[in-house]
Amino acid sequence: MKKMFVNIYYLIVGILSILFSFTHALNGHQTILKIIDLGNMDITSKSTIFYVWHIITIENLIFGIAFISMAFYKNQSKIKFTAWLIALIIVARWGVIFFSTLLKNTSGIPGTLMDSIAIIVFVTLIILGTFKKDKVQF
Template sequence: MNREFPRRVVINIKVRNFYYLIAGVLAMLFAVTHAWNGQSVMLPMLDIKAMSMDTRTVFTYVWHIITAENLVFGITFISMSFQSDRSKIRFAAWMIVAILIVRLMVILGVTALLDVSALTDTFIDSIAIVIYVVLIILGTTMKTKQSDG
């Protein structure tokens, strides 16, 4: 009597880049807090009669575009944290860094242009973006030996 037993399939998932994993988790957290802040604080303030419906609509979808962007960045970095071939993911990481730096420049530039005294209100957001960018850059500069272990 010859019995064949099914082979066990073992999936070996190993974090190769903890910087990307942390950046991904932070981005997911940023997406949740951005959506929450929008729904509970910012977007209800738009319900004023002096503002046209078109302006409120644009503000609302731009707000949610940023939320969705953060969510996509989070998913991207979490999946990139498991990749063993860094050469395939480095370009994506640098593109996201560029987007985040431009985002920070827009936040600071527009705030300074419209109300310089409000720059202090952007401090927490600015620090969060800088920490996020630093984590991504650290992830791109990891040596192969470190990322494999």
């Protein structure tokens, strides 16, 4: 019987990313996008906010699928670059959120705390996964 190897860090990140995808979509539809739809903003701005919101949602879903696939990949050294690249994208995304808030609404900085904590945990798990030498066997 063959033993299956798994990078538990990537598996956790994959599951979290898919969960974040669904919560991001639901949160958007229940709060932000609903408010924007009811406002008197022009249709082009509404459409732009709608698709940008869903780009993040689908990115999270794709990252989740990628990390779950990568968790079971036997030669982990071949996928480290992908993990680092996704971590960089997540950190860059956080930078845009944080610095946009800093420039446009400094009083909103405390509102970024939960996102910041989630991103720190998420990226830390990715980095731990890239340094993982021993594989857990099932």
